Amino acid sequence: LFKALVLCLPLIWGFNLDTTHTLHKLGDPGTFFGFSLALHQQRNPDPQSWILVGAPRAAGQGKLTGSRPGALFRCPITPEEYDCERVDIDGDVRWDRESKHNQWLGVTVKSQGIGGKVVTCAHLYELRQRVNQSSETRDPIGRCYVLSEDLTNRDDLDGGEWKFCEGRPQGHEQFGFCQQGLSVSFTPDKNFILFGAPGTYNWKGEMRVQLLNQTLLDLGIYDDGPYEVADEKQLNAQLIPVPYHSYLGFSVDSAMGIMSLGELTFVAGAPRANHTGAVVLLKKDNVYRLVPQHIFWGEELASSFGYSVATTDLNSDGWTDLIVGAPNFFDRKAEIGGAVYVYLNPFGHWDDQARPIRLNGTYDSMFGMTVSNVGDLDQDGYGDIAVGAPFDGDGKVFIYRGSKSGIETKPAQVLDGRDFDVRRFGYSISGGLDIDNNHYPDVAVGSLNDSVVLFRSRPVIHVKRDITIDPPQIDLEQSNCKDRDGVCLILHFPSVQENIRDKLRPISLVITHTIKPVPPRRHSAKRLEKLPPILNVSPSNTLHSEVNFLREGCGNDKICQSNLKLSYQFGTRPLNSDLFIPLPKDEDDVQVFSLSDQRLVVLDITVTNMPSDPLYPEEDGDDAHAAQLIISLPNTLSYAGSRIPEQMRCQANQNGSQVECDLGNPVKRNSKVRQNCVFIVKLNKRSKNIFKKLYSHLFFSGAVRGESAMSSLDDIGSAVDFEFVVANPGQALQTLGSAFLNIMWPYELANEKWLLYPASLTFQGHPETQCSPTSALNPLKLQGSSPAELGSHGVGGASHCRL
Numbered sequence: 001l002f003k004a005l006v007l008c009l010p011l012i013w014g015f016n017l018d019t020t021h022t023l024h025k026l027g028d029p030g031t032f033f034g035f036s037l038a039l040h041q042q043r044n045p046d047p048q049s050w051i052l053v054g055a056p057r058a059a060g061q062g063k064l065t066g067s068r069p070g071a072l073f074r075c076p077i078t079p080e081e082y083d084c085e086r087v088d089i090d091g092d093v094r095w096d097r098e099s100k101h102n103q104w105l106g107v108t109v110k111s112q113g114i115g116g117k118v119v120t121c122a123h124l125y126e127l128r129q130r131v132n133q134s135s136e137t138r139d140p141i142g143r144c145y146v147l148s149e150d151l152t153n154r155d156d157l158d159g160g161e162w163k164f165c166e167g168r169p170q171g172h173e174q175f176g177f178c179q180q181g182l183s184v185s186f187t188p189d190k191n192f193i194l195f196g197a198p199g200t201y202n203w204k205g206e207m208r209v210q211l212l213n214q215t216l217l218d219l220g221i222y223d224d225g226p227y228e229v230a231d232e233k234q235l236n237a238q239l240i241p242v243p244y245h246s247y248l249g250f251s252v253d254s255a256m257g258i259m260s261l262g263e264l265t266f267v268a269g270a271p272r273a274n275h276t277g278a279v280v281l282l283k284k285d286n287v288y289r290l291v292p293q294h295i296f297w298g299e300e301l302a303s304s305f306g307y308s309v310a311t312t313d314l315n316s317d318g319w320t321d322l323i324v325g326a327p328n329f330f331d332r333k334a335e336i337g338g339a340v341y342v343y344l345n346p347f348g349h350w351d352d353q354a355r356p357i358r359l360n361g362t363y364d365s366m367f368g369m370t371v372s373n374v375g376d377l378d379q380d381g382y383g384d385i386a387v388g389a390p391f392d393g394d395g396k397v398f399i400y401r402g403s404k405s406g407i408e409t410k411p412a413q414v415l416d417g418r419d420f421d422v423r424r425f426g427y428s429i430s431g432g433l434d435i436d437n438n439h440y441p442d443v444a445v446g447s448l449n450d451s452v453v454l455f456r457s458r459p460v461i462h463v464k465r466d467i468t469i470d471p472p473q474i475d476l477e478q479s480n481c482k483d484r485d486g487v488c489l490i491l492h493f494p495s496v497q498e499n500i501r502d503k504l505r506p507i508s509l510v511i512t513h514t515i516k517p518v519p520p521r522r523h524s525a526k527r528l529e530k531l532p533p534i535l536n537v538s539p540s541n542t543l544h545s546e547v548n549f550l551r552e553g554c555g556n557d558k559i560c561q562s563n564l565k566l567s568y569q570f571g572t573r574p575l576n577s578d579l580f581i582p583l584p585k586d587e588d589d590v591q592v593f594s595l596s597d598q599r600l601v602v603l604d605i606t607v608t609n610m611p612s613d614p615l616y617p618e619e620d621g622d623d624a625h626a627a628q629l630i631i632s633l634p635n636t637l638s639y640a641g642s643r644i645p646e647q648m649r650c651q652a653n654q655n656g657s658q659v660e661c662d663l664g665n666p667v668k669r670n671s672k673v674r675q676n677c678v679f680i681v682k683l684n685k686r687s688k689n690i691f692k693k694l695y696s697h698l699f700f701s702g703a704v705r706g707e708s709a710m711s712s713l714d715d716i717g718s719a720v721d722f723e724f725v726v727a728n729p730g731q732a733l734q735t736l737g738s739a740f741l742n743i744m745w746p747y748e749l750a751n752e753k754w755l756l757y758p759a760s761l762t763f764q765g766h767p768e769t770q771c772s773p774t775s776a777l778n779p780l781k782l783q784g785s786s787p788a789e790l791g792s793h794g795v796g797g798a799s800h801c802r803l
């Protein structure tokens, strides 16, 4: 009896997007509803969660009826598919100086998170001058709208005045084609908003970072920026570290802990820089400039490296890691189409050229078109990412788990648009927010198919198993269970003390845990069903352990080295006596068993376990565990029983030809197993005949006379004498068995004429010998001169004599 202590700590781990209780939201066909999306939560005036969905090709309303300005929708978290409402922004238009037709409002949408602000942009918003004149100009500067948490304009920061290229020199080489808002982001400290404007400066591109903090503004702190790569005051395109047509600002992000801990770093993708693409790390200087810190270059021409960027701490080392999408990466041979580069942060020393890990998509899949920090989906402490591949079949989203070593390159989960009846699935991804209050962040995925899908995360139960065997080894002389904290599993092994033979190999323990499945419930139309938890996929839900026996008597090395020796002798034992009489030995010193009156053969066996050198008992002076004695008996002998010491146990097979005996477990050192180890053996009754067959030849001649002419034995002819000698060179047989002599002779011819006539049998030494049938001898009762002779005159007969 011993106990195993199992501590079960439900931790939070694994991976876990539920695909059976997904929420679907649909928009009008052709509106690109789902081109962008963001999970959002407002706290005021009422707590509510939303999926914000951009539909950049949505038709206009009111004044904009007849045009396609695009729109932002908010979708409540309900099972209903068509309950998204248009967010009421941007309804006005001044025809004399702007155009909102095809402005792509909703091309991007971002949320600061719970209770935070929201931004959505229209990167093709046009400023117009001299409308309807021949000298009319159109400048797609782009524009963004900032909204308060409830998606209304509540403070000075809200509204659509976020268009920094307005009022600046126009023309494509300056700010006429800024396309502000093709990317947009909030800093994690919520103080700044980032705008990508990839068309600025002849498509060099630009990123602008601007204060977005009403409290700071209320305090009169205005002088923190704005910042631009070309310097917000100087507007010096030379300061931008990539060539023209690089599209810097196509993607933007920011994070602490990229260049150094505690410092905010900005990330801007430039997917056409030097034709390979690049990603630039920047930081604010003290005035108005974003200063480049490091540039990552793409590895392949036209791979669009930097099309998408994301930041998260994948390996939880406190340093933010960088994820870069290159959706046009191409390797026809390897059938790769699209790649994602994962740069684990080398403690801010990016110049050391830490080699990225490349995740590959399938051919033509545009894998990496979106990369997204989706938070710690499984709550294991490592950030997780999602990668969209909208042209992989009907579109797929791959979930990759961060891990201690960086990232698990095999996706933890693949969401396939086909399973949700969505095409071009994975065009946009938003995560990091817990929509259903189960403490696990959820993920929404958009498409180019006017639909979005919300995937909720199931709680992940990580069972931390820790088997403590107490005592750590089984000591056969101890059994106790002390009080302890935690769950104490007492495993009873009633056989431990008695019947376990093998005390050398440990007892294996296997502990398996599962979650009892929850019966499916009806989907409520009003409330989201609570998702059942799942078990973490790793480590396995089966734990193996083993309990060792305390190997007493095996020395310090715990290796049992014994010195078993066996000796034996045969003997006999008088009936009803324990007297052991060794069998006599022949000249070859072999014990001789004669077929005399000893019916019991006794085998006396002595087994010793003594160290070969008593001075060095550690060499081979240990206990012998599970020692066995196997006795194989010849055919003439069979096992009848034994008188053995108590610790021994013997068992014979069915015909008694083999006996297996346990010598005791263990045979202790310095011990001798002997005392009256008696095997009673019986002689088999059907012993092999020891007599030889003898052959001789007999010829006869003379006149043939009839039977009626015989009046005495002498008339028959010459007498033939046969002498049989039956000898037993060993001991006399008693009642062990009988010896028989069968005599056969030529008796008669085919015409029934006599050949050899059996006259008589005489015996010497055993006068009581009888033969049968008696009628076979001298059947004509003829008188002869010598009755002691066996005269055989006949054709053949048989006689059977018991000797």
Ligand SMILES: [Ca+2]
Binding pocket: 312, 313, 314, 315, 316, 317, 318, 319, 320, 321, 344, 345
């Ligand atoms: Ca890291």
Ligand SMILES: [Ca+2]
Binding pocket: 375, 376, 377, 378, 379, 380, 381, 382, 383, 384, 401, 402
């Ligand atoms: Ca994780």
Ligand SMILES: [Ca+2]
Binding pocket: 433, 434, 435, 436, 437, 438, 439, 440, 441, 442, 456, 457
């Ligand atoms: Ca959740």
